[in-house]
Amino acid sequence: MRTLIKQAHLHDARGDHGVHDLYLRGDRIEGVDLGGEVDHTIDAQGNLVTPAFIDLHAHLREPGQEEKEDLASGLAAAAAGGFGTVVSMANTTPPVDDPGLVAALALKAERLGLARLRPAATLSRGLKGEGLTDFAALKAAGAVMITDDGIPVADAHLMRRACEYAQDLGLVIQTHSEEPSLRQGGVMHEGAVSQRLGLPGNPAAAEAAMIGRDCEIALLTGARVHLAHVSSKRGMQVVEWFKAQGAPVTCEVTPHHLTLTDAALASFDPIYKVAPPLRTDEDVAYLREALRRGVVDNIGTDHAPHTRAEKERDLLEAPFGIGNLEVTFALLYTELVGSGALSLERLLELFQAGPARVMGWPTPTLEPGEPADLVVLDLEASRPVTPATFRSKAKFSPWSGQTLRGWPVMTLVGGRVAFEGV
Amino acid sequence: MTTPKHLLDTQDWTVENIEALFNTADVMAQVLERTIKKVPALQGFTVGTLFFEPSTRTRLSFERAARAQSADVVSFAAGGSSLAKGESLKDTLKTLDAMQADLYVVRHAVAGVPHQLARWTDAAIVNAGDGRRAHPTQALLDAYTFRQRFPDGFAGKKLAIVGDIMHSRVARSNAELWTKLGAQVTLCGPRTLLPPELAGGRVSLTTDLCEAAEGAHAVMALRLQSERMGRGLLPSLAEYRARYCLTEEVMAGAHPDALVMHPGPLNRDVEISGALADGPQSVIEAQVKNGVSVRMAVLYTLLVGRR
Numbered sequence: 024m025r026t027l028i029k030q031a032h033l034h035d036a037r038g039d040h041g042v043h044d045l046y047l048r049g050d051r052i053e054g055v056d057l058g059g060e061v062d063h064t065i066d067a068q069g070n071l072v073t074p075a076f077i078d079l080h081a082h083l084r085e086p087g088q089e090e091k092e093d094l095a096s097g098l099a100a101a102a103a104g105g106f107g108t109v110v111s112m113a114n115t116t117p118p119v120d121d122p123g124l125v126a127a128l129a130l131k132a133e134r135l136g137l138a139r140l141r142p143a144a145t146l147s148r149g150l151k152g153e154g155l156t157d158f159a160a161l162k163a164a165g166a167v168m169i170t171d172d173g174i175p176v177a178d179a180h181l182m183r184r185a186c187e188y189a190q191d192l193g194l195v196i197q198t199h200s201e202e203p204s205l206r207q208g209g210v211m212h213e214g215a216v217s218q219r220l221g222l223p224g225n226p227a228a229a230e231a232a233m234i235g236r237d238c239e240i241a242l243l244t245g246a247r248v249h250l251a252h253v254s255s256k257r258g259m260q261v262v263e264w265f266k267a268q269g270a271p272v273t274c275e276v277t278p279h280h281l282t283l284t285d286a287a288l289a290s291f292d293p294i295y296k297v298a299p300p301l302r303t304d305e306d307v308a309y310l311r312e313a314l315r316r317g318v319v320d321n322i323g324t325d326h327a328p329h330t331r332a333e334k335e336r337d338l339l340e341a342p343f344g345i346g347n348l349e350v351t352f353a354l355l356y357t358e359l360v361g362s363g364a365l366s367l368e369r370l371l372e373l374f375q376a377g378p379a380r381v382m383g384w385p386t387p388t389l390e391p392g393e394p395a396d397l398v399v400l401d402l403e404a405s406r407p408v409t410p411a412t413f414r415s416k417a418k419f420s421p422w423s424g425q426t427l428r429g430w431p432v433m434t435l436v437g438g439r440v441a442f443e444g445v
Numbered sequence: 446m447t448t449p450k451h452l453l454d455t456q457d458w459t460v461e462n463i464e465a466l467f468n469t470a471d472v473m474a475q476v477l478e479r480t481i482k483k484v485p486a487l488q489g490f491t492v493g494t495l496f497f498e499p500s501t502r503t504r505l506s507f508e509r510a511a512r513a514q515s516a517d518v519v520s521f522a523a524g525g526s527s528l529a530k531g532e533s534l535k536d537t538l539k540t541l542d543a544m545q546a547d548l549y550v551v552r553h554a555v556a557g558v559p560h561q562l563a564r565w566t567d568a569a570i571v572n573a574g575d576g577r578r579a580h581p582t583q584a585l586l587d588a589y590t591f592r593q594r595f596p597d598g599f600a601g602k603k604l605a606i607v608g609d610i611m612h613s614r615v616a617r618s619n620a621e622l623w624t625k626l627g628a629q630v631t632l633c634g635p636r637t638l639l640p641p642e643l644a645g646g647r648v649s650l651t652t653d654l655c656e657a658a659e660g661a662h663a664v665m666a667l668r669l670q671s672e673r674m675g676r677g678l679l680p681s682l683a684e685y686r687a688r689y690c691l692t693e694e695v696m697a698g699a700h701p702d703a704l705v706m707h708p709g710p711l712n713r714d715v716e717i718s719g720a721l722a723d724g725p726q727s728v729i730e731a732q733v734k735n736g737v738s739v740r741m742a743v744l745y746t747l748l749v750g751r752r
């Protein structure tokens with residue numbers, strides 16, 4: 024099987040390569056402007072072709088909560104968002120704390136042929152925050168990351184032991200950094216808005232304090248610690264300080280923490296209930312600045328779908344999380360690149376080389392012999408967010424109706440078309 | 446003057462709306478003075494009371510306000526069993542909407558629920574207290590009670606509210622309404638129960654009760670929920686009483702005609718001294734009584750006054 028991607032504007036971590044005909048052979052990139060017979064031609068005129076995105080943080084809900092999402096819908100949503108590789112979070116029911124479960128997920132995902140699945144496994148057995156899971160066996164079964172994401176690891180001693188053990192195995196430990204007793208029952212950012220709305224607040228200090236603890240443990244153990252979804256200025260400042268100290272830590276931010284604030288909760292719509300919570304304008308500005316300065320290593324979607332009925336509960340009962348795999352690129356391209364706050368090159372880096380570096384994976388490029396995991400982006404396409412068309416089961420979105428520019432029109436995974444859109 | 450569709454909080458009611466409501470409440474108060482305390486004003490209307498959180502006092506006050514105007518009343522009390530576990534709020538409302546009420550009075554332990562319900566029904570919604578956020582009819586009846594004693598209005602007046610400000614929808618709603626009407630509001634309580642973010646505009650904060658009461662035209666004590674003690678918010682009841690119990694001594698620093706208020710039910714000699722609660726400055730009974738006429742006015746305004 025030989026594929027020609029015609030008239031593609033090529034871009035990868037090595038830079039901008041101008042317009043070329045890109046040839047794929049089987050599941051690999053063959054080269055540019057080679058000519059000769061092909062089985063399949065994709066017209067990419069006017070479009071940017073670049074390595075498919077990597078998301079280190081998606082909740083695909085399988086096993087156990089398939090009413091919210093499953094591998095098929097979640098990986099289809101990922102492909103529609105331009106993602107070729109997704110790390111799935113392990114806080115499912117049952118939790119992914121068993122090597123057999125990791126292997127089963129990986130096998131099932133491979134058969135689906137959508138985005139590639141790279142499962143995370145839990146840090147503690149049953150997500151209980153008590154005993155460690157079998158990291159080596161989980162790694163052998165295909166787990167690429169160890170995390171109790173969704174539930175902060177309250178016990179610092181357990182965190183330390185996890186880091187020591189993971190360090191030896193070369194596994195990345197990812198953290199959900201919110202100090203639980205400081206966070207308490209907070210459902211939104213603690214500040215002027217939460218006080219006015221009378222909703223229990225979750226202070227930025229809960230995040231900053233826990234990031235501080237986890238960075239100290241990273242320094243102590245030498246383990247690779249990835250700080251998920253940093254949401255606050257205080258939290259980001261702590262990360263920066265520890266990075267300057269040489270702590271082996273990396274960090275990500277999410278699309279929602281870069282574009283929404285706690286003011287959205289004034290509508291009392293639980294769609295805006297996320298953990299960590301949406302913060303203030305000042306925090307958003309600081310996170311954007313941190314993206315630009317290179318403090319942030321990657322964008323993780325924290326795609327966290329729920330059923331509509333769950334999000335139609337009151338603000339205390341409704342679960343945390345929003346689905347966003349399909350809009351993430353267009354949202355950030357529109358709001359950050361479109362406003363001049365960030366270069367396209369840097370935005371792409373946060374989806375490609377950045378997450379690869381976090382995981383210790385090779386930087387995705389368009390060089391001959393590399394996997395043909397590609398996204399075709401139409402940067403001129405301008406259309407409203409229409410959740411009804413989402414591949415994800417969560418067909419509602421905070422950005423519903425908002426017109427965004429710059430959409431993935433095709434995603435190839437291993438040379439096969441995993442998504443083709445308008 | 447346009448009347449808002451709902452009473453979710455007093456923010457979206459103008460001063461004009463509120464004064465009109467007080468004038469209607471004056472008429473309703475006269476109705477309640479008659480031998481036959483019933484008028485046909487709301488005949489043919491159905492008022493549904495949705496109390497997801499128990500509150501007999503507020504529910505009875507609303508029901509009496511509805512019946513005094515000849516409205517039909519259907520009540521839904523979700524003591525846990527009626528509200529199916531896991532059922533969405535929207536589904537619950539859709540079930541209840543079979544009642545075909547023209548107006549729902551909603552009480553819920555979580556802030557924002559009346560707003561959520563207002564999005565999902567055509568009926569008018571009256572917020573009868575949502576979490577720690579708002580209790581607009583309580584604020585309206587408190588302000589109405591004050592206006593009876595100080596007919597020259599709110600400008601230049603000072604209201605002090607003392608107690609668990611953090612968890613109090615009464616404090617939030619009163620601060621909002623009284624400052625809108627032109628008064629100054631001082632919120633007072635121990636630092637653990639006094640969120641600094643609530644200060645601003647005509648609202649100031651202090652942890653010193655005597656300072657709060659100083660020159661005040663009304664001082665309102667809030668009910669202290671004893672469960673606050675266990676969560677590290679208060680060291681002990683004795684300490685709270687010593688620092689924050691509203692007494693005649695404290696009131697000595699207030700305006701000579703100052704009113705003593707309390708949204709009830711009271712913990713005597715915890716947040717307010719028994720003598721003060723029963724004394725000549727106390728308008729606690731008037732608050733309860735005015736509650737019915739103000740709520741009559743609210744129902745009337747939303748159901749008939751809007752046409």
Ligand SMILES: [Zn+2]
Nearest residue numbers: 172173199251
């Ligand atoms: Zn998380």
